[in-house]
Amino acid sequence: MKKNIIQTTLIIGMTISSMEGVLWLSSEAPPVKAAENVIPLNQSNATLFTSMKTDALYVNITSPLKAWKQSISGKANPGTKIQLFIDGQSIVTKYAGDDTIWTVKGLYLREGQKIKIKATLGAEMLETEEYVVGMGAPIFINDLNNNSTKVTGYGSEGSRVSVKTSSGSEIGFATASTGGLFEITIPKQPAGSKLLISQARAGEESEATEVEVVEAKDILAPVITSGFYKGSTKISGKATPKSIVRMHITRETGGGASNTISYSVSTNDSGNWELSVQELKVGDVVDTSSSLGGVSASNESITVAPDQVSNVNRVTSNSTKVIGKGTPGATAQVWVKEVGMLTQVGTQLIGSDGTFQVTIPKQAGGTKLYVYQEENKTLSNHVEVNVVQGLDKPTNINSLDNNSTKVTGSGAAGAIISVKANGKEIANGLVANDGRFEVAIPKQTIGTKLFISQVTYGDESEAVIVSVDGQLLAPTILDYYMGSAYIRGTVPAGAVKVILTINDQVVRIGNVDSNGNYSVYVNDLEALKHVGVSFGIAAQDVNNGLSEVTRGEVKEFPAPQVAVYKVGQTYITGTAAEGTSRIAVHDEAGVLYRVGQVNENGTFRIYVSGVEAFQRVGSNFVVKATNASGTKITETKGTVLPK
Structure with a gap:
């Protein structure tokens, strides 16, 4: 399908003249030749340039200054410095070549922008006045075939968009809406005919976009074959040869708002295509379509997913953890398919080191787990993990009592037997090649529960629980x-x-x-x-x-036992019976001398330093002990002996 932009020549007054679509600025205008399709400019356009009086320097613009144009080009003396200003800002500096041509590319002119050119050659300088970018021809016109009844595209907001035949007959029109989108209903046109789509507003009429109506034919929607992943800047694929592939990438910008960027490319003779796009992020929504001969085919929207998780551990029927690596800050999720439905059984935020350990309930051997990570509200493709049958419990465990010093039984050859009590491992040992094991343990108290399991390659079996038997010794x-x-x-x-x-x-x-x-x-x-x-x-x-x-x-509450006391000693000492609450020393007549202290181990002492009777050899004294209830007092007599 051919689309041509019909350009019109601008004629500028004063010192500017037009020759074959060229805008001239010089001290002496070149001869004017007759031009076809000439549209006279209004007064505002007539003041585009200001002439500097010089016999040598000139500058001209050869391209139309219309919305959506992506370059400005012209001619000047070879080596002339060309400086482009848009809305008062210096955009770029170029130099006219030996062939007098200069071009500024990479633009995307917008209606209403103000353009100014400054030309300098040696000491000579010419500077234009500002020129306002005019209304451009409608763009993004859909492909049309002999079955088409709609013309769609983008124009200037509020303009009247018209569709005419090559003979000039109008067959449909509409007003461009807010944002510039328009849709015009037309009668079907024969293949090979050409339609002209233009727009007008406030007395200004744009150039026309020419569209050729082609024969309708079937095409294939584009297929993406590579580049559709987070971080990619190139997407490629296959589509119908010579078709136009269009891609729209929509990204959330926060607060419920989003932004869409559109791309298009033609496929080659083999149907291959490639697009350079903004770096893809998780959550970007991509829509693709292709068109040829007025026939379009589109795909359902697809979303850029996070990378798959990696390094997922082996999971057995004994496992309670799914371990792996993912994107820091994403959420790891484990799902199980039950009765045709996926059920989430565990989730965990992935740490800054990119690792995760999701706790899950034990699953039966043969169960399929689906491990995802979620980032920016988008799930990755899953990693499928088959749960394998884990180790069985050890068997043939011997009976244990409070005098036992070993655990014996049968297990898997090469496995490690682990014996735990109160949540801590107290012993372990290796299962021999014949499947038998013997693990030395410290003696355990009656009633202790031992948890005996076997471990191999990170898989730990369920534990056999054994209670330690036996009768307590008598107190x-x-x-x-x-x-x-x-x-x-x-x-x-x-x-x-x-x-x-x-x-x-x-x-x-x-x-x-x-x-x-x-x-x-x-x-x-x-x-x-x-x-x-x-x-x-x-x-x-x-x-x-x-x-x-x-x-x-x-x-019977016994009398205290009094140690030998020699004259001059500080304390009377000895032992008293269990339950003695008071110990004291008296004279033979029962007069109290001092009260002492009974220690927890039954020993006692009574401070007697300074008591005159204990300074004389031969003096007699009585030590009395009182039981806890105070109902019984026993006594022992003593005599002060010489040193």
Whole structure:
């Protein structure tokens, strides 16, 4: 399909004349030749240039100054410096060649822009007045064939766009909307005919775009074969040979707004095409279409996706993590297909190092996992992971009690057996080639739960849970004396409580400290206020298992044992019975000298320095001990001995 722009010659007054479509600026205008299709300029256009009086320097513009033109060209003396100004800004500087031609490319003129040229050659200079860019011919006209009934494209906002035949007959018109888009309904035209599309507004009429109507034929929508990925700046593919491929890339700019950039290219004889585009970003929406002979074919919109995740780990039926690498800041997602539907089973934000560990529930062997990453609200293509059957639990585990020092059983040859207690590994060992293993462990308390699993190539089986059996050893009982507030003693490892019984009836429960010591408060039990009464203490573990009962009896509160005291010593020392609450020294008549201190280990001391009686050899004294309830006092006599 051919599209030609019919250009008209601008004629500028004053010192400017036109010859074959050329704008001249010189001190002496060249001869004017007759020109066809000449449109007289209005008064504002007639003041485009200002002449500097010189016999040598000249400059002219040979290209029309119309909207959407992408270059300005002209002629000047060879070597003349040409400086282009647009809207008062110096855009570029060029020099006229030996052939007198100068050209500025890479422009995209807009209607209403102000153009000025400054020409300099040696000491000579010419400068134009500003010229306003006029209305251009309509652009982006759709391909037309003998079945077409619509003409679409872009023009100047508010202009009247007209479609005429080559004979000048108007067959349709419309007003360009806000933004310049127009659509004109026309009757079908024969193949080979030519249509002229122009626009007019406020007395100004543009050039015309010429479109040839071609024979309708089927074409293929373009296929992208490479370059469609984040960061790409070139996209290529295949389409019908000689067709026009169009691409629109839409990108969100925030706040619900978006921006669209359009590209087009012709395919070669083999149907190959390539476009240089803005660097693609995740979330960009790309629309492609092709046209030939007035027939168009388009594709559904496609979105630039994030890169696929990589380095995804092997996942087994024992796995609870999916590990891999992705784009920092994106979100890793793991999905499972269930009853024909994908269900998300785990997600995690990818860290700054690009790694992720998504926690998932255990999946059955044979399940397919689909691992994506989401960036800019767009999912990547998935990586498919097949869940393989993991290691089975170890088998044939031996029974364990509180005296056991090894775990034995069967596993996978070469696997590592791991034994854990309270969440920590306490031992491990290798499964032999015959599938048997023996792992040494420290003795465990009764009721401890051991978790025994096997591991190979990062796959850890489910654990076999074994409880440590056995009976607690019997507790010990310190001598209990009538009137003491507590029954005390020690328990074996694994015991958490003690139970006090009297006449085989549970009377009270006592606590065990972290060192294995226990105490049971009994000062309020009437039954234990009599010498000779029997009682029992049993230890209990976390599983409520009981030890054998240790028997004890209420003993007479004994007199304190007093160490030898020699004249002049600072303290009277000795030991007192469990439950002694007060220790004191008196004279033989019962007069109190001093009260002492009883330590936790039963030793005592009484400060007697300065007491006159203890400075004489042969003086007698009495040490009295009082039980916890204050109901019993026992005594021991002593004599001051020489040093």
